[in-house]
Amino acid sequence: MEKKKRPDIKELEKEATEIRKDIIKMLGEAGSGHPGGSLSSVEILTGLYYYKLRYNPKKPDWPDRDRFILSKGHVCPSLYTIMARCGYFPKEELMTLRKLHSRLQGHPHMLYLSGLETSCGSLGQGLSIANGIALGARMDKKDYRVYCLLGDGETDEGQVWEAAMTASHYKLNNLCAIIDRNRLQIDGFTEDVMKLESVKERWASFGWHVIEIDGHNIKEVMDAYDEAERTKGKPTMIIAHTIKGKGVSFMEDKAEWHGVAPKGEQIELALKELNMKPTKEQLEEAEG
C-alpha cells in the first residue's frame, strides 16, 4: 500500500477554518440545513480527504479507491465542501445546495454527484453498506479500505448494532468507522435522549478495536486512521470527541443549531468569528 506523506498540520488547520466558512456560506444561501453536525465533523473528514483516503477526483469510479460512506447524510455540507475543495466539482456549485435541480441534494444522492459512494439520509444504514463493500473488497482480493462516519445519536438505531455484529463476525479489518461524538442529537443531549455511555466499552464488547480521540485535533485524527489501518483481525471504531457547532461560538454545544441555517447577521457574525480565528501559530506566539 502506498505510503502517503502527512500534510502540514497547520495548513490543514487553516483549511478546516476555510471549510467551516464554506459551510456557513452555503447553509446561509440554502436557507436550511444542518450546521451543528457539519461543523463538528470537519476535522474528521479533513483527515480523511486530505490525508488518508486514496482517490482520484478525475476518476471517481477508480476501482481501487478507498470508499467513504457518510452514514449521517444530513451533514453533507461538510462533505460537499471538502469534495469541491479536493477537485470533484467546481466550488461555485456549493451555492446550489438544496436548490431545484442541484447535484447537491439536501441529503446526498449518488446518482446525481459522482464521488458519492451511496445515497443516504435515513439514519442507521451506512455501517451495513460499508460492511457489504468491505466484504466485496475481500472477495475481490482488493486492498482498498472502507470508512464510515456515523453520528452519535444515530447509534440509537438498532441496525447500527446489527452491523456492529456483522463487521466483527466477519473480522472486517478493512473497515474503519468513526463516531462523531458531539453528545447532541435533535431532542437534546444523547445521554438524556437515550443513554449511549459507555460508548467505548459497548463497541469493544461487540468485538471492535476502539480508539478515542479529540476529534478536532487533526494530528490525533490522522494517527487514529493510521492505527486503524495497522489493526488486524477486527474492525476499528474511532470515537471522535467533538463539539457540535464547533468554530462558531453561538452554535457550539447547542441542540438548537442541529438543523437550522444561519441567516443575515448570524452569517456575518459566524464568518467574522471564523476569520478572526487565530491559527495555532498565533496562539503559540500569544502564549509566548
Added chain:
Amino acid sequence: MTEMKATRDGYGEALVELGKTNPKVVVLGADLTDSTRTLWFAEKFPDRFFEIGIAEQDMLNTAAGLSLTGKIPFVSTYGVFIAGRAWDQIRTTICYANLNVKIGGAHGGVSVGPDGATHQALEEITLMRVLPNMKVIVPCDAIETYKATMKAAEIKGPVYIRFGREKIPVITKKDTPFKLGKAATFREGKDVSLIACGYMVCESLKAAEKLEKKGVSARVINLHTIKPIDKEAIIKAAKETGAIVACEEHQIMGGFGSAVAEVVVENYPVPMRFIGIQDRFGESGTPEELIKEFNLDSSDIVKAVEEVLKHKHG
C-alpha cells in the same frame, strides 16, 4: 397428474444454477436459509454466501454494499420481514440509487398455512410496486420462478420476486416463453378476462373451466410482472372481453388488482371485480382451508365473473 412443486424450490434451483454460471452472484441469508431454499446455494458456494443472522435491515444494506462492488446479491427471507421490516432500506438505499440488489420474498399469501397471520405476507406487492426503479415479479409456478430468478440476475437494478411455501401445480413448461414485463395469455376467451398472478393463475384456469361449462368464455392472463406492467395486454383484454376480474393472493388495497385497475381506468374503462384479501389479516389453517376462508378459490372467481358480467356495457 400435474407435478406439484413449491415456487421457492424454483428460486433455490435457479440460485444454484446462477452459482455455477455467474461468479458475480452472491447470496445473503437471515437465519431462514433452508426455508427460503438459499441453503442449496450456501452448501455449494460457501465463499459466496453470507449469513447475516436475524437482522433483515442489516442484510438488505450489506447486500447494497456488495452490489456497489459489482456483485449481484440475492437476499431472501419471508416477505413480511423483508418488504415490511426493511422497507426503508429497500427504498432509500437500494431503490433511490437503483442498486443491483435482488430480493426473494418467501411465504407470500395465506397459503403459508398454519404459521398464521404473522408469517403470511399479504402486503408486499403494494409495498414494493410503489418504489421507483423496483421491478416486481410474482411467478405462477416453480418453473416460472426459476426463469424469473435467472432473469433478475441479468437485468440491472432492484427486483422483488415473490414466492410461496406450499407445493402448487406446475402449470408451465421449460419452454413456455417468459418475458419480463410481458403478460402471457394461458387461455383464450372473449366474454371476460381473468388477470392473475402467482398461485391465483392456477385457480383462474380452474375457474375458466367451470365457466366454460356455463357457456362463458374466459380469457386467462398470467400477469407475472406487476412492475413494469404490461399495459398493452391489459388494454387489449379490456377492449376484447369488456370485463375483468383481477385475482391475487394479497391485499386488494394497493396491490395487484389495483395495478391492473390503474391501467384499465385510464385507458379503457370496463367493469372490474377483485379477488384477493379484503382488508383482513391472515389466519392459521391448512392452505386449502385458507384459500376457501379468504374467498380465493375458483368458485369465488366464478361468482365474481357472474357478478361482473351483469355490469358489462352493451
